[in-house]
Amino acid sequence: MKREEVFNFSAGPSVLPRPALERAAAEMLNYNGSGMSVMEMSHRSKFFQEIFDSTKAKLKAALNVPDSHEILFLQGGASAQFSMVPLNLMEGGTADYAVTGNFANIACKEARKYGTVHVAADTLRAPLACIPGQSELDLSPDAKYFYYCANNTIYGTAWGYVPETAAPLVCDMSSEILSRPVDVSRYGLIFAGAQKNMAPAGVTVVLIDKALAGHEAPYTPLMMSYKTMIDKDSMYNTPPCWCIYMLGLVLDWLQTQGGVAGMEAIKHEKASIIYDIIDNSRLYRPCARREDRSDMNVTFRTGDADLDAAFAKEAQAQGLMNLKGHRSVGGLRASLYNAQPMEGVQALAAFMKKFEVEHHV
């Protein structure tokens, strides 16, 4: 089967830019004349240090990260950050959590181990998935931080604004990082698992205001201290070298596409193609409130679980992969991350129209 025949709508790990994969294949046995694969290199070697430094510099440039913030490459995915954030920032006090999706909910539960959690908003039981407005946020006066997840991968919602809070903002941007410009200076801490918009699974990017580090609880595991990782430039021990290398290749590709501004220009166009079909359909129903819809993860359903399953199965037979919704909510989901080509979106649109004609009674 030729790769061109497949479009991958997985919510993560997800499609990567083909030029990045081609370079990885070409350099596999001999990176830059080293005679070694990147996977074989000492992380303390000159060769790898250059990969590390240049990847960090490219990310700093792509997101315009200010000098007040350190860029960390960690392990354990966003789930490790669910613990690391309260272990380091909560200081046994109170933190505000906005619960707008599955992962924010897990993060909120995890923080209860380490201090007092105040739920600033909870939209999990809303009939249509949604995001609270600024005036709906119940902020506590003494919060150490305000936590939210910018894009809810499972529900298909995204925060259309940056919350105004007195406490530092902590944001899980796993499923939308690099899809648009971000004013990093407005955040105390941003984290993102790489396997959606950045790189293969195995590295987590953290952008942290250095002033926030150094207050970890005494029982914080050594690998979960932001201060240690800042002091050691993410190399307290061997970092996930291959994933960092791949991130560098993806960032090279991103630059050829106009960077995060280029991604922002096209992401809404891609998502609108699918949302327009849903909004004008008698078969498909949206899962998220119109004004809170995500451009990264388009969620919908037919209202009939068997028909949803038939949709995903027929789509897959035609090379449109991984359209099944998350097992916790069912339905259908098309993830349209940066590396999802317009051709993939158009192929999905054509399939949706054809499926509707065939299956709408």
Place this chain on the structure above:
Amino acid sequence: MKREEVFNFSAGPSVLPRPALERAAAEMLNYNGSGMSVMEMSHRSKFFQEIFDSTKAKLKAALNVPDSHEILFLQGGASAQFSMVPLNLMEGGTADYAVTGNFANIACKEARKYGTVHVAADTLRAPLACIPGQSELDLSPDAKYFYYCANNTIYGTAWGYVPETAAPLVCDMSSEILSRPVDVSRYGLIFAGAQKNMAPAGVTVVLIDKALAGHEAPYTPLMMSYKTMIDKDSMYNTPPCWCIYMLGLVLDWLQTQGGVAGMEAIKHEKASIIYDIIDNSRLYRPCARREDRSDMNVTFRTGDADLDAAFAKEAQAQGLMNLKGHRSVGGLRASLYNAQPMEGVQALAAFMKKFEVEHHV
């Protein structure tokens, strides 16, 4: 530069079997007809689940892991295990630690956060790096576990025996796993960072007696609970998919080499070639006591730091890479892991003889 011209003696990340790298390159854009790279696959997909299951099965077969023990693929390297072991197994009680190297020492310090540490042996200040004998181990009667590091990468020593203790054995096998058969049933827990003998950096293998799980401290981060990881078969969240895939390819190669028995048959032969030169040299001195020497990491020095540096530099110019000792101890080190070909060992031997002739006064 052709790859054949380079031999990589890095202590980790380190040389990988060429057939594994070649397959990774060949399958990069289209794994097994999926039309996708392994890096793009949902970890919940049928394609990746097959990679995961077969890698686990190959490892179970290679190390003859009994059904009492679960195989986990985690993140964070051995350093994360330094915390995870006491968080889960110490139960606020006492644990015995044998401190025979840098990493055992860090693990020992880390455990003090979570309970009472009893130092059963400490050889860090010995003039020649060494391993304590069974009768030299000072065991506490109520230890929750006995911790040791089977092979000390920096010092170049290895435990030539399995300690006899009433408490369950916990062993860091990062730098010798898969180099010889192990009776896993004698251990409560074995862990190993992959980047020496198994796979690229980014996955840590844990073999744990399931009976030991489920007693974690209440402040244990969710990603650091062995019980959670056992219950979720290492997929509480997205695992380091690419590294698991690479481990599978390395295990395929291992089988063509006669498995761990095949590795054991050759590892001592490889190391002896270098140790014989050291023992018969008037320039090189060993860093480790003869009976405790590691076959994986051969450590030596000239006694002159400048000459050590010249050795590493000249060797590198001839394609013998990464022979500098660890920055904490200096000297020289040749790591002879499974994937180090005999040709590499012979090339190093020839260089050592030539260097001695040129530099011995």
